[in-house]
Structures are given as C-alpha cells and as structure tokens.
Amino acid sequence: MSQATRPESAAGAASADLVLDGLGVVYGDLRALGDVVATARPGEVTAVTGHSGAGKTSLLWAVGGLLGHQQVEGTVLLDGQTIGDEESSRAAGAVLIPQGSALAEVLTARDNVAVPLLAAGTAGTDATRRADEALAAVGLGEHAGHLAEELSGGQRQRVAVARGLALASLRLDEGGVLLLADEPTSELDHDTRERVVSLVEDIARRGGIVLLATHDPEVAAVAAACWHLDDGRLTAGSR
Numbered sequence: 001m002s003q004a005t006r007p008e009s010a011a012g013a014a015s016a017d018l019v020l021d022g023l024g025v026v027y028g029d030l031r032a033l034g035d036v037v038a039t040a041r042p043g044e045v046t047a048v049t050g051h052s053g054a055g056k057t058s059l060l061w062a063v064g065g066l067l068g069h070q071q072v073e074g075t076v077l078l079d080g081q082t083i084g085d086e087e088s089s090r091a092a093g094a095v096l097i098p099q100g101s102a103l104a105e106v107l108t109a110r111d112n113v114a115v116p117l118l119a120a121g122t123a124g125t126d127a128t129r130r131a132d133e134a135l136a137a138v139g140l141g142e143h144a145g146h147l148a149e150e151l152s153g154g155q156r157q158r159v160a161v162a163r164g165l166a167l168a169s170l171r172l173d174e175g176g177v178l179l180l181a182d183e184p185t186s187e188l189d190h191d192t193r194e195r196v197v198s199l200v201e202d203i204a205r206r207g208g209i210v211l212l213a214t215h216d217p218e219v220a221a222v223a224a225a226c227w228h229l230d231d232g233r234l235t236a237g238s239r
C-alpha cells in the first residue's frame with residue numbers, strides 16, 4: 001500500500017489525474033457535498049468513505065455527470081479537460097457500478113452485461129465473449145443464462161459488478177477509464193468480496209482511475225488513497 005495523501009490542493013496534480021476543484025452537490029435546499037478539493041491518480045484505487053448520507057454517492061454521480069447542472073458546483077477535470085456532464089464524463093471513460101444492482105429483470109445475466117457493451121459499439125460476438133468472461137471472473141459463469149429475477153441479492157450484485165468491469169475493461173482498451181464503484185461489495189460474503197476487490201484493483205493496475213465508495217474498512221484498506229467524507233465535507237485522509 002502506498003502512502004495515502006490528503007488531497008488538500010489540486011496544485012501539483014499530474015495532467016492525467018482526476019481533479020475535483022470545489023466540487024459541491026445540492027438537492028434543492030439540502031447541501032449533500034461541499035467544496036471538495038481532491039486529486040485521484042491513475043493506477044490507484046481511491047476509497048471514498050463516510051457514514052450513511054455523508055455524500056459518497058453524490059460525489060460519484062457528480063463526477064460521472066449523472067446529476068443535473070443546477071445540482072453541481074465546482075469543477076471536475078480529467079487529464080486537464082473539464083468533465084462532469086453526461087456527455088463529457090462518458091467520453092472521458094466514466095463507468096458507474098451503481099449502488100444496488102439496477103439490473104433488467106427479464107434479461108439474462110449475460111444480456112445484462114452485454115447490452116451496455118453493444119450500446120458502446122462492441123460487435124455481438126465480442127460483447128458476448130466479454131460478458132461471459134466478466135461473469136466467470138465474479139464466479140457466475142454457470143449463471144450466465146439465468147434471468148436476473150432468478151438470482152439472489154449477492155448474485156445480482158455480482159452481475160452489476162461484472163457489467164461495470166466489462167465496460168471498464170472496454171474503456172481501458174479504448175484509452176482510459178474512470179471507474180466509479182458505489183459500494184460494490186455490500187451484499188457479498190468474505191471470499192467473493194475479496195475476489196471483487198481484486199478485480200477492481202486490476203482496473204487500476206491497468207492504468208484506470210478508480211473511485212471506490214465503501215462502508216467496509218477492510219475494503220477501504222486495500223486502497224492507496226482515501227477520501228473520507230463527513231456530512232458532505234472532505235476530512236483528513238486516514239492513511
């Protein structure tokens with residue numbers, strides 16, 4: 001594990017870094033996130049921690065361009081370019097593994113993983129191959145043909161992880177990825193959790209930028225850096 005940093009200033013960030021400069025999120029009268037200044041580096045997993053309601057999902061969604069203009073304050077830069085709206089974040093390789101599995105119930109596990117790959121322009125046979133590989137990697141190779149609605153909570157979460165990792169791998173092949181993983185291990189047993197964390201680490205090892213929101217100290221402990229949120233404010237890094 002490398003020395004963790006408290007990203008107090010965007011100054012000195014390398015150009016390929018993800019830089020949050022005064023990032024804030026408001027929902028009407030509620031301020032969920034305020035004035036976050038932080039830098040995440042390619043090749044590292046950055047854990048995003050904090051109590052329930054601290055603003056972890058809001059941060060990930062703001063970076064991914066998934067919130068409305070009026071809800072987001074400040075600037076998100078990747079490789080020196082402003083991102084943070086849907087189009088620019090997607091073009092920059094942003095991939096979200098959402099909290100909760102958000103699967104299409106009447107599609108198979110395989111199709112849940114393959115459809116976003118097809119939508120991203122992957123040819124059918126390649127999308128199926130990538131989907132099957134991703135499902136096998138999370139231990140669901142034998143469930144590829146099962147409908148999502150037939151799967152357990154933990155299996156569904158693994159399909160969602162496989163979907164995100166398959167798309168992240170595609171983005172890496174295309175030039176780069178910004179993986180936003182929102183509590184991807186919350187419903188997994190110990191061994192499966194370790195397997196998923198290792199797959200997320202692989203994305204970083206291949207040069208991706210990874211933000212990993214988690215409540216789990218053991219998961220956070222694998223990260224090279226940690227952003228800890230307290231009521232929407234970034235507090236001191238823990239390592």
Ligand SMILES: Nc1ncnc2c1ncn2[C@@H]1O[C@H](COP(=O)(O)OP(=O)(O)OP(=O)(O)O)[C@@H](O)[C@H]1O
Nearest residue numbers: 027030032050051052053054055056057058059099
């Ligand atoms: N769409 C929304 N409209 C209004 N308030 C929201 C919305 N989404 C989140 N909030 C509020 O914003 C705050 C931060 O929520 P957020 O989901 O970012 O926290 P979190 O750290 O991810 O929480 P958890 O660990 O429980 O998932 C909370 O007070 C929450 O109630």
